[in-house]
Amino acid sequence: MNRKLSAVKALKLVLLVLVVITVSACITPTRNELFSDIDRGAYRGDFEIALKQLEIEREELYTDRDGVLYHLDMGMLTHAAGEYQRSIRHFSEAEMLIEDYYTRSVSQAAASLLLNDTQLNYYGEDFEDIYLNVFNALNFIALGDNDSAFVEVRRIDQKLRLLDDKYNELAQGYSRSEHIGGAGIQAGTSQFHNSALARYISLVLHRSRYLDDGVRVDWGYLQQAFAAQGQLYPFPLPLDEKTVIRSNKPRLSVLAFAGRSPLKLANTLWINTYEDFVQIVAVSEQESVGRILDNYSILYFPGVEEGYRFKFELPSMVLRDTEVTGVRVKVDGSVVGELSLLEDMQRIAREAFQAKQQLIFLKTVTRAIAKGFASEAAVGALDKAGSASGSDFGAFMAALIGLITRSAVDLSEQADLRVSRFFPAQAYVGEWELPSGTYSVALEYLSGNRVIYTERFSEVHIAPGKPNLVWAFNPR
Amino acid sequence: MDKHKRLIVVLFVIAVLALLFGCATPSRVVTRTSPDTQTDLSGRWNDTDARIVAEEMIHDVLSRPWLQRFERNALRRPVVIVGDVRNMSSEHIDTSPFIRSMERELINNGTVRFVAGDAVREKIRQERLEQQVHADEATAARLGAETGADFMLQGSIVSMTDAVDGTRAVTYIINLDLIDIETTEIVWIGNTEIKxxxxxxxxxx
Structure with a gap:
């Protein structure tokens, strides 16, 4: 009879919990859902429309802790829209904020321990800090200000050297710890400390000024990027020694960016306990459809106490599919060749995320368990107070406040899904020697044998002493 | 249950602290100050650096023998044109303020005459040509009467950065050369470093 009563009570609670889950899932759209229209606009290549929308919805999309993200997103969209001056301003602002946020806020850290990681300033990933200079260098080249493009290239070099030092220090630390029997620390270390894309842009600029030493150094770093980071560059080096040999003919350098950077999606797990029962609900987020129920189960678990409720929400990073399988280059209507992959930017983004995943997991689980115990104790105290009041109203109010407390705790537990959204997924490269002159250049983005997008440059002036660099971006 | 209570108290204290310190953001305070005040906020190149460079370069350029030598030989003050001062640093530095400060100081103390640089000169030449058509003949500027420069001032800013996690040492090296336009002889090299x-x-x- 007691078992029967417990089952009825448990069923009621299941219903109650399901209501709470549904409500909390509905009223808290994930970060990705908020961006869905803008993402679609950018995917279609309507960068101006995406930009306008982003500016209009800035308050809803970014908190005052997301300044870096706002400027990275605006910087990339304005670059893609050809608004180079604006792009420079946004990327520079993002860079300054990243430097400012080197100083971590203790109060924000405390808030993040209690609520969630979105309470922290978004201080940018290493790859974002490098790519903002890469695209700023391209912005300056587009404006014909090669001196300023060089400034960006020097900043890249400084940052990469710093990363290299940091990485080597860590690597040495790990090797020492392995020596003395330490194990398992390697997970959580980002290997990214050199960017072939950044080095290539530097090389092109040095070559344009006949700075042979600079060209040689860049070429060495570019080769090292492939050699020392095999997991990030698991494809052949797309350039050869011809890149560094000074030639009588100028070189047309072509970069093609394709696809979109990866997204962080939320995976949510609820665990509710009832007398001798445990209820598990798993919900995952998918880019196209939003949140979907993955798993719902009730387990008979003798001895489990009633009233605990834990919500865990963890981010996962997913790559966004790109239709582009290759890029073909035409000069004056004739095919001169295809571009080769230089940098898998999405792979670098994913690696940076994976390096932090373990820490995020530990922090989330600890916080969620602490919150679960705390809310159980608070609700228990409220129940007691309600019963002690001796009135139905008192008991009702206690139950209501308890429900609100649990919902608030539920809502506060959120995965940090922040990441820049509009960087490309891949960078392709190719070079051709051409006699000085003016050419029409077309970049055909291929999906198999089908041309899905063509970017045309009607008048490209190829001459010695210039970067002679053209580039295009197709997010599909 | 005691454990739970202790946990709640600890979490509550952290929350209150976070709230107190998190909300204590200062409002903006604006204080007027003298332009000579040394300000170092971000660590990047700023007006103080430009002023220090200008002061040191002016002192240096006036104390070197090229000036007296030219005046003794030519019996007049030298005419200088400002050429390219290239930014080869890792910061976006506007070189015009300290060059402008140098020009001002050298003109005002009457030691050197300056002629306009190429960007301004083009506009002036255009205006002079238009005057030949549109202006009163008596007031139109004469063609072919520009003052030719004797020297060209040019140079560069280079920066070197050494950094470890959280600390950065930046050295700016500012080089200015004064070149005799007729002979291409470098008559003065100014060098200033800021670290x-x-x-x-x-x-x-």
């Missing part, structure tokens, strides 16, 4: 150490705090409230 800064920028330390970023790891934590703040």
């Amino acid at each position: 800064k150490i920028i330390e970023l705090q790891r934590y703040s409230w």
Whole structure:
């Protein structure tokens, strides 16, 4: 009879919990859902429309802790829209904020321990800090200000050297710890400390000024990027020694960016306990459809106490599919060749995320368990107070406040899904020697044998002493 | 249950602290100050650096023998044109303020005459040509009467950065050359260095 009563009570609670889950899932759209229209606009290549929308919805999309993200997103969209001056301003602002946020806020850290990681300033990933200079260098080249493009290239070099030092220090630390029997620390270390894309842009600029030493150094770093980071560059080096040999003919350098950077999606797990029962609900987020129920189960678990409720929400990073399988280059209507992959930017983004995943997991689980115990104790105290009041109203109010407390705790537990959204997924490269002159250049983005997008440059002036660099971006 | 209570108290205290310190953001305070005040906020190149460079370069250029030698030979003050001062640093530095300061100081103390640089000169030449058509003949500027420069001032800013996690040492090296336009002889080399150490705090409230 007691078992029967417990089952009825448990069923009621299941219903109650399901209501709470549904409500909390509905009223808290994930970060990705908020961006869905803008993402679609950018995917279609309507960068101006995406930009306008982003500016209009800035308050809803970014908190005052997301300044870096706002400027990275605006910087990339304005670059893609050809608004180079604006792009420079946004990327520079993002860079300054990243430097400012080197100083971590203790109060924000405390808030993040209690609520969630979105309470922290978004201080940018290493790859974002490098790519903002890469695209700023391209912005300056587009404006014909090669001196300023060089400034960006020097900043890249400084940052990469710093990363290299940091990485080597860590690597040495790990090797020492392995020596003395330490194990398992390697997970959580980002290997990214050199960017072939950044080095290539530097090389092109040095070559344009006949700075042979600079060209040689860049070429060495570019080769090292492939050699020392095999997991990030698991494809052949797309350039050869011809890149560094000074030639009588100028070189047309072509970069093609394709696809979109990866997204962080939320995976949510609820665990509710009832007398001798445990209820598990798993919900995952998918880019196209939003949140979907993955798993719902009730387990008979003798001895489990009633009233605990834990919500865990963890981010996962997913790559966004790109239709582009290759890029073909035409000069004056004739095919001169295809571009080769230089940098898998999405792979670098994913690696940076994976390096932090373990820490995020530990922090989330600890916080969620602490919150679960705390809310159980608070609700228990409220129940007691309600019963002690001796009135139905008192008991009702206690139950209501308890429900609100649990919902608030539920809502506060959120995965940090922040990441820049509009960087490309891949960078392709190719070079051709051409006699000085003016050419029409077309970049055909291929999906198999089908041309899905063509970017045309009607008048490209190829001459010695210039970067002679053209580039295009197709997010599909 | 005692454990739970203790946990709640600890979490509550952290929450209150976070709230107190998190909300204690200062409002903006604006204080007027003298333009000579040394300000170092971000650690990047700023007006103080430009002023220091201008002062040192002016002092140096006036104390070297090229000036007296030219005056003795030519029996007049030298005419200088400002050429390219290239930014080869890792910061976007506007070189015009300290060059402007140098020009002002040298013109005002009457030692050197300056003629306009190429960007301004083009506009002036255009205006002079238009005057030949549109202006009263008596007031139109004469063609072919520009003052030719004797020397060209040009140079560069280079920066070197050494950094470890949280600390950065930046050295700016400013080089200016004064070149005799007729002989291409370099008559003066000015060099100033500015070094800064920028330390970023790891934590703040």
